[in-house]
Amino acid sequence: MKSIYRLLITVLFAGFVLYGCDGEFDSLVDANADRNPIPDTEIEASQGDADFTNYVAIGNSLTAGFMDGALYNNGQRFSLGALLSAQFEYTGAPSTFNQPDINSANGFNTQVNTGDGVVLGRFKLDTNIPGPSPTVNGDQITPYDGSASALNNFGVPGIRVGELLTPETAENNPFYGRFASSPGSSTILEDAISANPTFFSLWIGSNDVLGYALGGATNPSALTSTEAFQNNFSQVVEQLVENTSAQGIVANIPPVLAVPLFQAVPRDAVELDQATADQLNAGFSGFDQALDAIVSFLGHSSEDADRRRVSYQAGNNPILIVDPNLENLGPKFDTLRQFGGITQEQREALQPYVRSRPIETGELVLLPAASVLGTLADPSNPNTPIGVVIPLGAQYTLTQENIVEIETARGTFNAIIESVVDNANAQGARLAFYDTNEQGSAFSQMFGFDGSGPGITVDGIDLEPDFSPSGVFSTDGVHPNARGNAILANEFIRAIEAEFNATIPRVDVLALPSVSLCAGDCVSQQGGS
Incomplete structure (x- = not known):
């Protein structure tokens, strides 16, 4: 029987197809750190009808720069908000985009716990497994030591829509608690509104369904009810519209079950x-x-x-x-x-x-x-x-029943998001809408929903929907890596241009890193581990 599970593990990790793992991708972080963005006065750009003077990003981990199972320095550096802000600079917007800096090279890995007091950091890719492994030198989450009132990025990992609205979030979520303006009484949305944005991005709602999926659909409380989602999302948009004069872009929930975390392990692995x-x-x-x-x-x-x-x-x-x-x-x-x-x-x-x-086909x-x-x-x-x-x-x-339940909830939530945006615009709000599920969108291409097969081509280079060195996902299997965030930033820019008659240069996707390889600093590389 020993041969059964040895062969099984081999098959499991065979799904992580690797492409030329020679370590060159690690050096991209340093080699291209200052390449993108650099404002170039010769590049044609215009804010059109938009005002990017004070851009604020609101959302969850997808906005915060969380990747590889942790919030860490380079993840924040290449966050969706930071990449968008950098491109807005070309239109004459200020260069300042303050984030609640985590000040940690590897961060705190929220997905693994040794139970012995050792703090593990972000995942890296160990090509000898092959697969992800946490780094041994992580850091505890510490309070933000900058000015909370000067922040532009209000992305908080792990939150659902309702948690934008409640002060209890600071007590329950250390990623907000570390930079909340008044822990225990302030809310994420209030703090974002207090920043007096002239333009905002709002990408929230994925965790209202993803959290349920990540637990194998075993915890019903992790799936937000339709009524709660309707009420919460409506309140968020209403408060942004009523309490600011800002324009903005709102995105809906992408096809969460298509990410590597649900696709990397084959069902016929025995x-x-x-x-x-x-x-x-x-x-x-x-x-x-x-x-x-x-x-x-x-x-x-x-x-x-x-x-x-x-x-x-x-x-x-x-x-x-x-x-x-x-x-x-x-x-x-x-x-x-x-x-x-x-x-x-x-x-x-x-x-x-x-x-x-x-297990059955399709599960x-x-x-x-x-x-x-x-x-x-x-x-x-x-x-x-x-x-x-x-x-x-x-x-x-x-299971099939789980998948239907999750996809039904996602479809319902997306209909609510689009309806709320339409209603706000009908009353005079200026909101662009990015439909992540639109045919021809980056998500559609990336996951092969357009019939062309999985993967997306950028500047002649094929990128994969996985966490290989040629992939666009980080090694946690859920969050995009820097290149993935760049692709998404360009999608947001496309929608902003269409709504506000703007001209905004695209992020240079290939100038950014994909995944980092283990270099003796991963748990999998420690003797006896």
Whole structure:
């Protein structure tokens, strides 16, 4: 059985296709640090009907510059807000764009915790795995030591729409608590309004659905209700319009399930030879017999039973998962035991499979599953590899039902966002709208929704929707890297130009770095780790 999970991990990480990992991408941060942007008076630019004198960015991690699982110096440096502000300079806008500087080279990795007091930093790409690994030298989140009243970037990682409106956010979210103007009484939106913007970007709402997806759709409270989203988003836009004279751009929720975190691990990651497949099938014969019995004697659906059956073959096989939407077969297995159909020992052996089945086509495995799949549920028993013999927990997968629920919520929230913007404009507001789901948009091209296949071409260079060195995502599998943010900034600029008759130069995407490679500073490179 040892060969099963060793092969499994190999297959998992084979999905992280690498392109020429020679370390050159690390040097791009330094080599191009001052290349983009540099205001050039010879470049044609005009603010048109817009006023970029005091630009303010409002949103979540996508605005803050969070990437690679942390908020760190270079992430902030290449944040969406910072990149947009730099391009606005060409139109004559001031060069000042103050961010709540984190003052940490690697930041605090919010996705991993050693439990022993060691603070880990941002992920980097370890080409020997291949895959992401946190850096060993992270920093705790510390208070911002600059002037909160002079800030322009109000992007706060992890927040939902409603958290722009409540003072409790400073207590619950250290990324806002560190720069809140009055912790415990101020709100993010109030602070942004107090900055007296002449122009703002508002990109918020992804976490209202993404947080639910990141937990494998196991925590219903992580999915914002339609009523709450409607009320919260309406309040945010109303307060911005009523309490400022600013123009702005509003973006909606992109296709969150297309990001690498939900795509990198293949559903058929269990690779077996014929002998091992035969061994496993023999082990599941008792489960098959129990399914046959509850169909024949207890009226259980034969279609449901067939959906649960495990049948391995040589080659790649689907991962065995827990599906909370399935009927719990525990009571029916108990009935079999009570009437002598199975022994108490057999009943106990069936317990892991009361809601299990092989994952189906179109369903998704989350990236964190890569560290669990193939490991032993019982370290003392080599016959318990997770995802092969023992079902993978529901928090690591999204079933068809989950996907429909998430996409339905996202579609509903996007309809609300567009409606609120339309209503505000009908009352005299000047808001541009960027539809991340529009056919032909960068997201459409990046994920292959336009029929051309995944990936986007920039200045003749093909960039991938992953966290390889030629990718546009950071190594956390969710947030764009600097190049990804540059592509998004250009999308925002396109929408701004169309609404405000402006002419704004595009960000030089290829001048920015993609991912950083581990250089002896990652957990995966430490002896014995």
